[in-house]
Amino acid sequence: MNMNDSLEEAIEVLQQLGLKEYEARCFVGLSRLHTGTAKRLSEMAEVPRTRVYDAIRVLEAQGLVEIQHSSPQQFRAVPLDEATETLRDQYEGRVERLHDALDTVEMVEQDDETPVQQVWAMSGQDAIKNRTDQLIEDASEEVVLVIGDESLLTEDLVSSLNDVGNGVDLLIGALTESLQDQIKTAVPDATTFISGLEWLQGEDATENETAIGRLLLIDRSTILVSSLMPDTKDEQAIFGEGFGNGLVVIARRLMAQGLLTVRDPK
Amino acid sequence: MNMNDSLEEAIEVLQQLGLKEYEARCFVGLSRLHTGTAKRLSEMAEVPRTRVYDAIRVLEAQGLVEIQHSSPQQFRAVPLDEATETLRDQYEGRVERLHDALDTVEMVEQDDETPVQQVWAMSGQDAIKNRTDQLIEDASEEVVLVIGDESLLTEDLVSSLNDVGNGVDLLIGALTESLQDQIKTAVPDATTFISGLEWLQGEDATENETAIGRLLLIDRSTILVSSLMPDTKDEQAIFGEGFGNGLVVIARRLMAQGLLTVRDPK
DNA sequence: TTGAATAGTCACCCGTTTAATCACAAAAAG
C-alpha cells in the first residue's frame, strides 16, 4: 500500500473511532511531524489554521496529543503505541460500562406465543463468528460444520471446537484440500471431509455472486448458514433453532445429498 | 444505581460507541424485550414507530440484532455477551488498522531548534497512565513515584514497576498508610515512604479543588506531575524532559523539602 | 519604535445529518 493511502486510511479509521475529520487530520499530521506549530500543522494536515486549535484541544482532552503552552504553542502527538493503548483503554471501558448497565436490567415479561417458525437473519463477520463460537460451545451431541473460506477459520473458532464436551461428535468439512489439512492439524479430534455440497454452490452461483461462508448444524436441531460477498467480505447469515423449524428442511436436503452420510462410515 | 439510570447509561454509552440515539434506544429496548415487533419496540424505546425500521437495519448490519423476515417482522437483540464481544472485535480491528497505517508512515524531516524549555501538558486518565508506565519502563537509574490516589495504582503500573532493570532504584511514596501497605506488598523491591509533600497539598488546596494525582521523577531528568479533579476524576498532567528543563526546578524543590532525602538513609 | 508577519480567538455561513412528523399503500385482523 502506498504511503498516502496509509494516511487516508488512518484518517478514516480515526473517524470511525469517533474523531471528527479535522481532529483525525491533525492527529495524523502531528504523527509525522514530531512537533509542530499550528501553522505548520495546518499546511501539512490541510486543516484551516484557525480550526487547528479546536481540534487539538479535543485531541488533548482524549490524551492523544500534548500541548506546550508557550508562545507560539507547540503540539505533538503521543507516541503511537501509547495512543493506540489509550484508545483501547477508552473502548474497553465503554464496553464494560455497557455490559454492566445492561446486565442489571434485562427482560420485561412477555406474552409468549412462540410461532415455531423461527428463522432469524443476522449480518457482520464479527457477529456471525461470535454466534458460531457460542453455538459450538453449547453443543451437546453433534457439531457439523462446513467452512467455505480460509479466513473464517479463526483462533476462537478452533478453540471452541477443541473445547466441546467428550460425547460430542465433530464433523468438519472444507471446500479445498489445503483447508482440510489446516483443519486436521488444528482440530485433531474432528472427522474431516471435503465437498459434499457442490450442488449448493452450483445452484447459487447462477443467481448471484455470493459464495458459501459457513454451514453449521448443532445437535440436528439448530442451524446456521452464511454467505460471503466475495469482494466486500461482507457476511450474512440465517439462523434457526428447534426441530419443527423450516430451516431443518435444508438440513434434510443436505443429508439426502450425502453430506452427512460421511459420518456413518467413520 | 437505579434501573432507569442504567438504561440511560446504556443508551449514552452506545452513542459514545458510535450509534445514533434511535439505534441506541432500540437496542436497549430490545435487550429487555427478548423479542418484539416494531410497534412494541417503538413504545418501549420511545422511538417513533416509522423510524424503528431504519434503526434496526443499521443494528442488524453491525451484528447487534437479528431480524425475522416474517409479517410482521420480529426483532431481537443478540445476547449481551455476544454483543459486547462483537463491539470489542470491531474496535480491536480498527485500532489495529490505525496502528498499521500510521506505522508505515511516521516522520517527515524537521528543522530542529529544540528550545530546551520543554513543558508539555496532557489530559486523560488513560493517557497519563500509559505515559507513566512507559516512562517507568524506560528508566535506567532511578524512579521516584508518589501516588496520590488509590485508583491510580493499576495492574499495569505494578507490573511496570516490577519490571524495571536491576540497577534502577525504586522510591515510592503514598499519601496514606493503607496505600503504602498496598504498595509494599505489590512492589517488594521498592523503598516506600509516606508524605513528604504536605507543603504541596497545602499550597494548592487554597487556590482550587484539585488534588495531587501522580508525581513521577525518572533518572532525575524527566518529570511528570498530575492533578486530579476530585469529583469528575478528570486528570491533567504536565510533563518535562531534559536536565535544563524548568520543571526540574520543582524536582529541586522537592529534594530541598526532604522528599528525596528519604533515599539516602536507606 | 514602527511596521509586517504570525498567533490565537470569535463569529458567521452553509451543506449535511438526524431527530421528528406526515402521507400513503400493502397487508392482517375482525
Add this chain to the structure above:
DNA sequence: CTTTTTGTGATTAAACGGGTGACTATTCAA
C-alpha cells in the same frame, strides 16, 4: 368489507460539522 396494523417514503426543522473571514494580541525585524 371495514378497520387496524405494518412498512416505505417524502418532508420539515433543528443540530452539527466543515469552511471562511474579521479582528486583536503577540512576536519579530527593520
